[in-house]
Amino acid sequence: MRGTFRAGLLLACVVSLGGLAAAQSKHRVTFKKGANSAKVKGTIRGFEYRDYLVGANAGQTIAVKLSSLNTYTMFSIFQPNGANLEGAAQVVNFGGRLPASGDLVIRVAMMRAEARRKRSVSDYSLTVTIN
Numbered sequence: 001m002r003g004t005f006r007a008g009l010l011l012a013c014v015v016s017l018g019g020l021a022a023a024q025s026k027h028r029v030t031f032k033k034g035a036n037s038a039k040v041k042g043t044i045r046g047f048e049y050r051d052y053l054v055g056a057n058a059g060q061t062i063a064v065k066l067s068s069l070n071t072y073t074m075f076s077i078f079q080p081n082g083a084n085l086e087g088a089a090q091v092v093n094f095g096g097r098l099p100a101s102g103d104l105v106i107r108v109a110m111m112r113a114e115a116r117r118k119r120s121v122s123d124y125s126l127t128v129t130i131n
Contacts, residue, residue, distance in 0.1 A: 026051040029106075029128050037129040042108065044073070045121045049109035054128055056098050061131045063095040064088075064106060068124035072114030075126065078105040 029052050031038045042050050056062060066075050077088035080102025088094040090111070098104070106126065114120050 024049055024051065026053060026105075028053045031130070036131055037127060039125055039127045041123070041125045043121060043123050044108060044110060046110075047112075047115045049107050052106040052108070052126065052128070054104045054106060054130065055102070056104060056130050057101045058098055060098050061096065062098055062104070063127075063129040063131075064093070065127045066092045066108065066124055067127075068092075068122050070110065070114065070120075070122035070124070072111040072120075073108065073122040073124050074111060075106055075108045078107065080104065 027040065027042075027050065029038050029040060040052060044050055054062070062077075064075065064077065066073065074090045074092055075088075075094075076090055077085040077094060079085050079098075080100050085094075085096070085098075085104070087096060106128065108124060108126060109115070110120060110122055114122075
């Protein structure tokens with residue numbers, strides 16, 4: 001009986017998390033030839049988030065700016081090894097030198113206080129500059 005309950009609970013968790021993971025998306029940020037800056041636009045709803053991949057080299061500088069009318073929208077930047085980039089967690093502006101080469105992940109999301117509200121939505125634009 002106890003084992004059946006645990007198995008059912010585990011299955012419920014996997015099913016609910018599987019739906020969450022499927023709703024997320026990743027997009028590669030591309031720069032026009034000769035440009036060091038790119039702008040992308042998007043929309044997220046509720047607990048959705050959108051990941052943007054940006055290739056860069058150690059020692060380069062990155063500047064990221066998020067614009068949205070929804071003041072609860074923010075981004076975090078993850079290094080190629082998955083660790084948070086220092087100073088770039090839940091912010092709307094960031095600038096700094098990159099410690100490692102590879103694909104960075106810039107994750108745009110809404111803060112929990114807003115994401116949990118019914119019909120919460122955020123239209124945004126994200127500007128990424130690499131030097």
